[in-house]
Structures are given as C-alpha cells and as structure tokens.
Amino acid sequence: MPTRHATRRQSLLRLMQEQKLDAILVTDDTNVSYLTGFSGDSSYLLLTPKLAVVISDSRYTTQLQKECPELDRAIRDAGRALSELAGSVIQKSGVRKLGMESSSLPVDSLESISKHVPGVEWVGCPGLIESKLRSVKDEGEIAEIRQALVYAQEGFRQLKSMLSPRMTEFEASYELEHAMRKLGARGHAFPAIIAKGDRAAMPHYFPSQQPIGQSRLLLIDWGAETMSRYRCDLTRTLITAEPDDRLATVYGVVLEAQQLAMQAIGPGQSCKEIDAIARNFIADKEFGDYFGHGLGHGFGLKIHEQPRFSPLSNDVLEPGMVVTVEPGIYLPGWGGVRIEDNVLVTSAGHEVLSSLPSSFESAFCPLA
Amino acid sequence: MPTRHATRRQSLLRLMQEQKLDAILVTDDTNVSYLTGFSGDSSYLLLTPKLAVVISDSRYTTQLQKECPELDRAIRDAGRALSELAGSVIQKSGVRKLGMESSSLPVDSLESISKHVPGVEWVGCPGLIESKLRSVKDEGEIAEIRQALVYAQEGFRQLKSMLSPRMTEFEASYELEHAMRKLGARGHAFPAIIAKGDRAAMPHYFPSQQPIGQSRLLLIDWGAETMSRYRCDLTRTLITAEPDDRLATVYGVVLEAQQLAMQAIGPGQSCKEIDAIARNFIADKEFGDYFGHGLGHGFGLKIHEQPRFSPLSNDVLEPGMVVTVEPGIYLPGWGGVRIEDNVLVTSAGHEVLSSLPSSFESAFCPLA
Numbered sequence: 001m002p003t004r005h006a007t008r009r010q011s012l013l014r015l016m017q018e019q020k021l022d023a024i025l026v027t028d029d030t031n032v033s034y035l036t037g038f039s040g041d042s043s044y045l046l047l048t049p050k051l052a053v054v055i056s057d058s059r060y061t062t063q064l065q066k067e068c069p070e071l072d073r074a075i076r077d078a079g080r081a082l083s084e085l086a087g088s089v090i091q092k093s094g095v096r097k098l099g100m101e102s103s104s105l106p107v108d109s110l111e112s113i114s115k116h117v118p119g120v121e122w123v124g125c126p127g128l129i130e131s132k133l134r135s136v137k138d139e140g141e142i143a144e145i146r147q148a149l150v151y152a153q154e155g156f157r158q159l160k161s162m163l164s165p166r167m168t169e170f171e172a173s174y175e176l177e178h179a180m181r182k183l184g185a186r187g188h189a190f191p192a193i194i195a196k197g198d199r200a201a202m203p204h205y206f207p208s209q210q211p212i213g214q215s216r217l218l219l220i221d222w223g224a225e226t227m228s229r230y231r232c233d234l235t236r237t238l239i240t241a242e243p244d245d246r247l248a249t250v251y252g253v254v255l256e257a258q259q260l261a262m263q264a265i266g267p268g269q270s271c272k273e274i275d276a277i278a279r280n281f282i283a284d285k286e287f288g289d290y291f292g293h294g295l296g297h298g299f300g301l302k303i304h305e306q307p308r309f310s311p312l313s314n315d316v317l318e319p320g321m322v323v324t325v326e327p328g329i330y331l332p333g334w335g336g337v338r339i340e341d342n343v344l345v346t347s348a349g350h351e352v353l354s355s356l357p358s359s360f361e362s363a364f365c366p367l368a
Numbered sequence: 369m370p371t372r373h374a375t376r377r378q379s380l381l382r383l384m385q386e387q388k389l390d391a392i393l394v395t396d397d398t399n400v401s402y403l404t405g406f407s408g409d410s411s412y413l414l415l416t417p418k419l420a421v422v423i424s425d426s427r428y429t430t431q432l433q434k435e436c437p438e439l440d441r442a443i444r445d446a447g448r449a450l451s452e453l454a455g456s457v458i459q460k461s462g463v464r465k466l467g468m469e470s471s472s473l474p475v476d477s478l479e480s481i482s483k484h485v486p487g488v489e490w491v492g493c494p495g496l497i498e499s500k501l502r503s504v505k506d507e508g509e510i511a512e513i514r515q516a517l518v519y520a521q522e523g524f525r526q527l528k529s530m531l532s533p534r535m536t537e538f539e540a541s542y543e544l545e546h547a548m549r550k551l552g553a554r555g556h557a558f559p560a561i562i563a564k565g566d567r568a569a570m571p572h573y574f575p576s577q578q579p580i581g582q583s584r585l586l587l588i589d590w591g592a593e594t595m596s597r598y599r600c601d602l603t604r605t606l607i608t609a610e611p612d613d614r615l616a617t618v619y620g621v622v623l624e625a626q627q628l629a630m631q632a633i634g635p636g637q638s639c640k641e642i643d644a645i646a647r648n649f650i651a652d653k654e655f656g657d658y659f660g661h662g663l664g665h666g667f668g669l670k671i672h673e674q675p676r677f678s679p680l681s682n683d684v685l686e687p688g689m690v691v692t693v694e695p696g697i698y699l700p701g702w703g704g705v706r707i708e709d710n711v712l713v714t715s716a717g718h719e720v721l722s723s724l725p726s727s728f729e730s731a732f733c734p735l736a
Contacts, residue, residue: 058660102475102476107473107478126476174549
C-alpha cells in the first residue's frame, strides 16, 4: 500500500499531466513536507513521472533516510549553493517543461537555478498544491485536526478557570499556550488574539500588557498545533461583566449568522453563497457595516488555506475540506463579538468538529 | 532630531545613490518595519529621495497613523490587490530605475507589479538592507539586545533549578519560554534546541518527548525575543552526570577555542580569520572533523543576520555589529558540546554582552 505521501505525489502527477508539465520543482517548505514526510527546511523536491528527488544539504542526510527512505536524495556540501545543485539535478533529469511555485519562489532563486538549465521552459503554478491538494484533507489529516481541537478546547477551559481581572492580555495568551503544551500540543497554532473591551473591535491584534479587568467582554481567538504541525482555529467572546442590551443583541446576531452559515455547508456549495448567508443576515439586522472580513477559511498545516469564504471567492466545497466559520460584528469604540467554529465537509453534508458551547449563557465569565 | 527610522531611511537613500537608483520598493516585512516603525505585515514601502509611502490595507489605517505618522500612506480596500496599488503608487511617483528585494520578492509578485509599470527598469538589490544597514546596530537596538539577554539569562537560571530526570526535552523547552515570558519577553527567539546525550551531536534538532535523565550531558541553545522583536542567541552544555575523560577534554577544547576567537574580535577584523582561529585550534587538538558549521553570525530582528563567521565569509567587522561566537565539537553516537556567547564590536575592540558562566565547573548540573 502506498504511503500517504506517495498517494499525494500521484495526485500531483495527475495535475501536472493536465498542464502538460514534464516535472515540477517544489520549493515551499510546507509543500515539500506535505509531499515527502520530510520535516526539515531549505530543501526542494523535483518530481517527474519517473523520479522523486529531495535536494537538500548534509545536515539532513540522516533525517531524510529516516523520514522518506523511498525517495532519491541529492545532498550538497556547505560550499555549494542549493540553486546550483537543483540546476544540476534538473539538467540530469532531462526535463523541458518545468512547473515552479511562482507565488513563493523568490526572483533571485529562479534566476540562479535558470542559469544552470538554459533550455528549460518554466511554467508558473501558483498555489497549485495548496488549492488542488492540500485543501482536501485525508483521514490522517482530519485525525490530526481533531487532536489539535482536543488541545485547544481543553486549554481554553483551563484558561477560563485561571482568568483574573489583573491578568494581562499577554499573560492570558502565554498561559493558554503553556496549558495546551502540557496537554501535548506543540504550541499556539498562531499568536493568539486576546482583546478586552473596545480592543476587540480590531480584527488583527497582538495581546497588550493591559489587565483584562474592567471591561465588558474578552475576545479570544486561538488554536493549537499538533506535533506533526496540524492546526485548528477557534474564537469565543466572553462576557466578563454585566452586559448591556447592545451586547446581548450583537452576540445573538453573530451566533445566529454563524449557525445559519454552518447549517448550509455541504459538498458542491459555493463559498461565496455560504458567506452571503451570514453577511445578509447581519445586514438585515442593520450591522452590515460592521462585519469587514471574510466568513472563514480552510486550515491545516497552515492557519490560512483554501478554500475561502468571501464575497469574492470562486471556491466550491468538497468532502474533506475543513473550514472555519467566524462571523463578527465590530463597533469602533465599543468592542466586538466573533464566534468561530471548525467544520468538516462530508459527502453527506458536514460535521462540526469543535464542541465548546457558544450560547449567550455559556459566554458568561464574570471576573470577580 | 530625526527619528531612528528616518535616520535609517537617509542611510538607505545614500546606498541607493551609489547604485544610481531613483527609488527602492521594500517588500520584506522586517525591512519595512526596520525603516518605518510599522509593526504590521503585508505592506510595502516605496522610498525615493522625495517620497516615503507605505502601501498597505484598511486593517492597518489606524496603526500606521500611530506608528509612523510622518510617512505617506496608500491604503487599498479588500477587493484590490497589493500589487495593483503598488503599481499605481510607483507609476505616480515617476521613477524609472527601481530597486527591488529580489532575494525574497516572489516571481509572481514582481510580474503582477511590473504589468502596471511597463516603463520601469527593475534592479535586484539582494540583501542590501540586511548587509549594509541592519548588520550595524544603533544604540537603541543594542539596548534591546541587552534586554533580550536579561530575559534569556535569568530564564536559563530558572530552568536549571527546575530540571529533573523525568522532564522531557520538549517540557524543558516550553518551561524555559514560559519563564522568559513571565520576566517580560515576547517568547523564544527561535524554537530552543534542547538535546540530551548523543542527541546533542545533531546541530539542528527539535526537542523530543524523551526524558532528559540518564545521560551525561544536556545541550541548550536558546534565546529571548523582546516585545519590540530584538533577539539574542546563547548555548550552554550542562554536565548532568559524572563526566568521562573525553567530556572534560572536549569541553575544554571548545571553551578555549571560543575564548581565543572572542578575544580577537575588533573593528576591521576579517570574519574568515576569526572563524579560522577557533577552527584551527580545534583541528590542532584533532577534533577538526567534528566542527561542521560556521563559528557564528550576526543577529537582531532575525536570529540569523550579517555578518557570518565561516571559512567562506568575506565580511569584515565594524563597530555596532553584534555576533554570536559558538564553536562546537560533535561526536556521532557520543554527543556534542557547544558554547555560545554574544559579542558587540566596539570602536576599541569588543564587549562580551552575555554573562552566564561557562567554565567546566559551572557546567555541572547533576540530575538527582
């Protein structure tokens, strides 16, 4: 039985045939790892129908033998440039029409490799592996994401029990990471956003040194990363003091928008339309000017992957995609509410993978 | 008085004049931040003798006003691509000969910007800002690095008091990060390398889930990052059980090689020659085959910066450079010893910025 990495390379070869490519040079670290199982960096993969060669350096000789013994290796010494060795491997392979990861490959790297292979025709394949392969998760990947959710959700429960008015946003962030690591996580899936009161109106935010006490709400957007680097991405907005009427209204609108969008998720659905379900509902409640970002996104080895829920998206849902659903309403000077869960698209419809409660009542977390 | 960011832009303008450039498009996040004070990402800086424009998006409007009020801003909406707005700003500026950061700018980004400015001649400036500006630190940067060392050194002392035979390498890593954050650090300067026994023979290594007990030594390579993102980089090798004769010999050779190299540091010195001092000393002691990496490197906003100490380096030391000095001897199947300190090049010679003891006696840390 082929390994899951071999299966992925087979899928990539089929995509290359459609584009009439002889070969592809994979240069993005995460994509190399996804296609080979190699966990190091600074290495390329040259893939042709006959050949799969990892182009790396002598630091990684042992690791490559252990992590992907079925692949060929080309190893450079410290004195030789990666581009030169890559050029030599491409030259020997005799390929003419070569795909490249043009959305991440630097201008200089292409130039230095090209010098060694003057006859090659380079074809940009921006986001090919990300959009056509990594967007649909296999069983092993889904199991890893479920594990990330175990760490994230239990870490959040522990953080809630630790919160106090004098704790700063930044302290809450690192105590959360520490709790998730004790449970077995590698760490945060991304630097957590922990924003109190009116700061929660800023969708991107690094936790401050200000104490979380003396405000009505606390927005926590976090995730865990497993040891094999799969992630999850959740948000809860805690009500930390007596709420005003507006908070109850805003919370209710965000929650209902999220539930409506999640219920509509299934294979064949348009990501633009799922986005519109939440967006139109929020607009009908007259908060349309205060939801300024997309409804959600895929995730896995990276925190932002395909597909995207947004008014501009052309993506269509397929079984195996794993996405966030995270509407929000942000009122400048007042604060913001966002609720985010993680959903797997299945052949029958969908499965909500996250299980933390999100009702208005469950959000109460008074800071004594 | 100009801000330190304005001073840096003035220095860059002088470098551009030498290369007869009308302008430079700065696309690397760290370089944009270094030249402007802006702490966000996904933004460019167009710099000409008359103009300094940050090209960003609406998420960052408020943050840009706060962090770099003296600069012009071009802000795009969610529907417009960064490359299109950059093209439009370049077009309006009327520049003809434009420098780019070709060592990091992706092929596709260059192509999409170029489309909008067909008359422009692009000139690759690989590593210009890194090698000519960021390699020499100003007073504020040196103060930040000293602060990073306060966090790292005190964190290490606390970790030493926490070590126990059943603690895993990974636990030691995250307990160290947690301790440094409680002291005020943003976190690790890089994922710490914590390697027990024969694992210390691998120069690059991610901490495992194995307990640190039952081995002779524990290699710890770590650093702290300050809130304004300056870093430091240290290594100590702890002797965790009764050492054999070989450990005493190897430790002594590494320490003496390090001391000899550090003493030679001063302005005008060749980095290749400083590297050779340690390398030749280790070779004279017949461990020449077991020191397989460069002697050290600059650091600051990134953990690896210019200059580099290696047999291939053409760098020359200047006052204001801050470097690691980190020889090591790695014996496969036995283990490795590395000792690393941080040194500032001064006009009079040098100052060793780190102050943790490194004698053989100080390395004893028996795990009960």
